[in-house]
Amino acid sequence: MRRISVLGATGSIGCSTLDLIGRDSGAFRVVALTGGRNIARLADQARRHRAEIAVTAHDECLPDLRAALSGSGIEAAAGQAALIEAADRPADWTMSAIVGIAGLAPGLQALRQGKTLALANKESLVCAGPLLMATARAHGADVLPVDSEHSGIFQALAGQDAGAAERVVITASGGALRDWPQERLAHATVEEAGRHPNWDMGQRITIDSATLFNKAMELIETHEYFGIPPDRIEAVIHPESIVHAIVGFRDGGLLAHLGPADMRHAIGYALHWPARGDVPVERLDFARLGALTFRAPDEGRWPALRLARQVMQAGGLSGAVFNGAKEAALDAFIARRIGFSDMARVVEAAMDALSGSTAVAHNAVPDLENVRRADQLARQAAERSMAAL
Ligand code: NDP
Ligand code: MG
Numbered sequence: 001m002r003r004i005s006v007l008g009a010t011g012s013i014g015c016s017t018l019d020l021i022g023r024d025s026g027a028f029r030v031v032a033l034t035g036g037r038n039i040a041r042l043a044d045q046a047r048r049h050r051a052e053i054a055v056t057a058h059d060e061c062l063p064d065l066r067a068a069l070s071g072s073g074i075e076a077a078a079g080q081a082a083l084i085e086a087a088d089r090p091a092d093w094t095m096s097a098i099v100g101i102a103g104l105a106p107g108l109q110a111l112r113q114g115k116t117l118a119l120a121n122k123e124s125l126v127c128a129g130p131l132l133m134a135t136a137r138a139h140g141a142d143v144l145p146v147d148s149e150h151s152g153i154f155q156a157l158a159g160q161d162a163g164a165a166e167r168v169v170i171t172a173s174g175g176a177l178r179d180w181p182q183e184r185l186a187h188a189t190v191e192e193a194g195r196h197p198n199w200d201m202g203q204r205i206t207i208d209s210a211t212l213f214n215k216a217m218e219l220i221e222t223h224e225y226f227g228i229p230p231d232r233i234e235a236v237i238h239p240e241s242i243v244h245a246i247v248g249f250r251d252g253g254l255l256a257h258l259g260p261a262d263m264r265h266a267i268g269y270a271l272h273w274p275a276r277g278d279v280p281v282e283r284l285d286f287a288r289l290g291a292l293t294f295r296a297p298d299e300g301r302w303p304a305l306r307l308a309r310q311v312m313q314a315g316g317l318s319g320a321v322f323n324g325a326k327e328a329a330l331d332a333f334i335a336r337r338i339g340f341s342d343m344a345r346v347v348e349a350a351m352d353a354l355s356g357s358t359a360v361a362h363n364a365v366p367d368l369e370n371v372r373r374a375d376q377l378a379r380q381a382a383e384r385s386m387a388a389l
Contacts, residue, residue, distance in 0.1 A: 001029045007087060007106050008097035010035035010042050012202045013120045013146065016264045017095045018045055020271055020279065025049070032086035034098070034106070037061060043068030053077060055086045057102065084109045093271065095146070096121040099204050100327055101320075101375055104128055105368060114139040118270040120146040122221045123327075126311075127320040127375065129224025130365040144270040145225055149218055151266035152245030152257030153226060162226035167248040170218055171238035172297065173198050175210035177340075178239065182301050188340040190333065198241040198261040204330060211343055212297065213326055216308035220319055223312050230312035235305060236294045242284065243292060260284060303344040307351065317360045317374035318351065324378030325350035329386070338386055349385035350378050 004021060008014045014035070021028045030049040035042035036057045043065060046054035053075040056065050062078035069076050077085070087094065087109035095118045096107040103121035110117050112135065119125070124132050136143045145151050149170040157165065176195045177188055193210040194203050201209075208214035215235050222233050246256040259265045260282040268279030299306050311318045329346040332338045338346065354360050360374050 002027060002093055003031050003091045004028045005030070005032040005086065005089065005091040005094045005110070006097065007032075007034045007083070007095060007110070008099065008103065008121070009033040009045050009095075010038040011097055011099060012200065012205075013097035013263060013267065014045075014095065015041075017097065017118075017267050017271075018049060020264055020268050022049065023280065024277075031089050031091045034083055034086050036098075039064045039068055046074045047072055050074075053086060053089065055082045057083055057098075080105075088113070091115065093118065095267070095270075096124065097146075099123075099202055101127050101323060101371075104132075104371065108132065108135050108368065111135045111141040111143070112139050114141050116142045116144060116270075116273075118144050118146050118267070120267075122147050122217050123323050125221045125224040126217045126323045128366060128368070128371045129220070129319065131367065131371065133224065134365050143225070144273055145221075146263075146266050146270050147218060147221060148259070148261075148263060148266045149245045150221060150225060151269055152259075153222065153247055155269065156245060156247040156255040156257050157226075158255075162228050164249060165226075165228060165232065165247050166250045167232045167234060168222060168226070168228055169234045169236055169246040169248070170215070170222060171241070171243055171245065171294070172212060172215040172235055173209065173239055173241045174237045174297075175212065175214075176206070177210045178237070185301070186339050186341040190336065193333075193340055197239070199263075201263075203334070207330060207333065208326075211304055211340070212302035213304040213330075213343070213347075215297075215302075216304035217323070217326075219305065219308040220311055220322075224319075230309060235297055237297050238292070238294050240289075240292050242289065243294075258284065303348065307344070307348055310351065314355070317366055317370060318355075320366075320371045320374035321351055321354050321360055321378040321381075322347060324375035325382040328379040328382035332382075332386055338389060342386070342389055345389075346382050346385045350381035353381040353385070354378060 030051045034055040055077045065076045087106040093116045094110040097120040193207045196206045241261040262281040325347040329343040
């Protein structure tokens, strides 16, 4: 039986992961499940999957979690140290699906077990790609991409080194506001930006899809995970979300990864890797699909892509700055403190403000403390820029 832990179990990716595990419960033993404020769901998951321990990130949620688990024999814990301990419990396969930089430290801890980390938390690679990959190497751990585009690239490479790729193309649906006239974007509400045309995901990544910050993060993720130079990584708008990634080889041949817009494919691929298991996603019917279309993204409309290229160029801790400012701007948008189009302005202002900072111009593999400091500086710079809007 493989021992499984799910960090961020109560979220969209976490629920899909447990859905797959529950279908094959004889093969898996659930060790640790972690969540945030959704205590009812966390307790229900822990009972249903007979987890050893359930952990909430928030100390004040512990009494509720204890009450919900009473009589079950399942341990309950709370807080940052407990999250790290949960990630440290021996497990063969750990899903990293906490949203935001909060997922970085638990993911790093899981890697130190030298087993397999299924990585949905793209922020880990954006903020600290070199640290994450060096930690995996140092402990002999495997990192498997779960983001659909990166799972697609991984699958299209079919075991070949990424150096064999002449180019990599990742696709973007364009998000909820793809077809809006540009002048309306500034007035888009949280609800409008949070309705994804194709994918059912958490609120934050759904809004990031509308700004294309999600795709911007994925450009950086591709660069960090596969070590592919930025000038060989492209993003195209593909409204149908059927082709997730395309790898082009030096002989001109291209291998594309296709699938339905259901994250259980990429999760299931990582769960069964290196074998291929049964995954209950819809089977595409090509006779009914109709046209698959592609077009260049308008970088004037979606400045996030340009900012991602700046990050890949600058290296160091600029990814942590980019992400920290983006998280702060997204918080402010969700709280209705700033408008939709302000988010990119705020991130760019924070990046500009910190571009000369020695705390950010770090060339060696940064450690977690440096990443956290850059994240904090970025959030402060973002707040200053929002105050000046
Ligand atoms: P959700 O918002 O649905 O879930 C996030 C999870 O993280 C929940 O379990 C939440 O707990 C927990 N959480 C939130 N804040 C904290 C915190 N500060 N500390 C610890 N745990 C916390 O997100 P998604 O499932 O959509 O996304 C998860 C990750 O996967 C993200 O990095 C995202 O970019 C990535 N991803 C997601 C895809 C998708 O289809 N959803 C596709 C590709 C990548 P609670 O809800 O209980 O508060
Ligand atoms: Mg993706």
